[in-house]
Amino acid sequence: xxxxxxxxxxxxxxxxxxxxxxxxxxxxxxxxxxxxxxxxxxxxxxxxxxxxxxxxxxxxxxxxxxxxxxxxxxxxxxxxxxxxxxxxxxxxxxxxxxxxxxxxxxxxxxxxxxxxxxxxxxxxxxxxxxxxxxxxxxxxxxxxxxxxxxxxxxxxxxxxxxxxxxxxxxxxxxxx
Amino acid sequence: xxxxxxxxxxxxxxxxxxxxxxxxxxxxxxxxxxxxxxxxxxxxxxxxxxxxxxxxxxxxxxxxxxxxxxxxxxxxxxxxxxxxxxxxxxxxxxxxxxxxx
Numbered sequence: 165x166x167x168x169x170x171x172x173x174x175x176x177x178x179x180x181x182x183x184x185x186x187x188x189x190x191x192x193x194x195x196x197x198x199x200x201x202x203x204x205x206x207x208x209x210x211x212x213x214x215x216x217x218x219x220x221x222x223x224x225x226x227x228x229x230x231x232x233x234x235x236x237x238x239x240x241x242x243x244x245x246x247x248x249x250x251x252x253x254x255x256x257x258x259x260x261x262x263x264x265x266x267x268x269x270x271x272x273x274x275x276x277x278x279x280x281x282x283x284x285x286x287x288x289x290x291x292x293x294x295x296x297x298x299x300x301x302x303x304x305x306x307x308x309x310x311x312x313x314x315x316x317x318x319x320x321x322x323x324x325x326x327x328x329x330x331x332x333x334x335x336x337x338x339x340x
Numbered sequence: 341x342x343x344x345x346x347x348x349x350x351x352x353x354x355x356x357x358x359x360x361x362x363x364x365x366x367x368x369x370x371x372x373x374x375x376x377x378x379x380x381x382x383x384x385x386x387x388x389x390x391x392x393x394x395x396x397x398x399x400x401x402x403x404x405x406x407x408x409x410x411x412x413x414x415x416x417x418x419x420x421x422x423x424x425x426x427x428x429x430x431x432x433x434x435x436x437x438x439x440x441x
Contacts, residue, residue: 223344224405233352234394241359241390245383248367310402321391328387332380 181267188274195278196239203289228292280323
């Protein structure tokens with residue numbers, strides 16, 4: 165064996181790129197769904213409470229719930245794309261630079277998408293809850309707050325676009 | 341209320357089905373233009389089209405939801421009839437009191 169020096173850098177470099185890829189895929193779907201669920205329960209509880217006194221708000225304010233659900237679907241889309249990027253390489257090539265690069269880019273893509281969707285879901289959820297409450301008081305405010313919500317959901321979109329572009333270049337070394 | 345839930349449910353199903361169908365079509369080369377793409381551009385195109393399809397479904401739902409008329413608050417007819425009757429009753433009473441003063 166090589167000399168007894170062990171360091172974090174050696175340990176990190178010897179983690180298989182498949183580990184990184186798998187963790188990236190898990191984060192992309194898991195943390196996105198976390199953000200979407202958080203947003204939906206914040207919006208849903210305000211919506212149901214406000215609809216006691218003003219039942220007319222339910223049909224329009226489900227738009228907020230749809231925005232939060234779109235965040236979860238972005239996570240699913242990227243997880244499916246990342247899964248199709250996983251390829252087997254022969255064990256002699258696992259630690260080649262190109263292999264490591266592919267593993268790291270799948271990992272990074274998963275983190276980008278997961279955390280962007282987490283905060284986007286949270287943002288849209290809080291705005292949606294305020295939207296429901298103010299719509300119950302005064303229905304002319306709904307369209308104005310919807311504009312803010314559209315800006316909020318664009319944040320998740322940025323994360324998805326960067327994640328997809330990042331994962332598009334994840335090519336493993338060919339088997340030959 | 342049932343109509344609202346139906347519309348929401350159908351939209352949710354489409355929001356899931358459309359991007360997964362697009363990704364499936366690209367990966368298994370079912371769509372017409374997808375046969376000779378490099379894996380890199382296939383990822384890009386399939387991802388971007390899937391995201392666009394989700395946003396199109398959201399836009400359709402927003403359009404449908406804004407179009408439906410919000411229910412006006414209908415006042416209870418009995419309450420309304422009682423209120424009108426009490427107004428008519430007050431007029432002759434008031435006229436009497438003002439004549440006495």
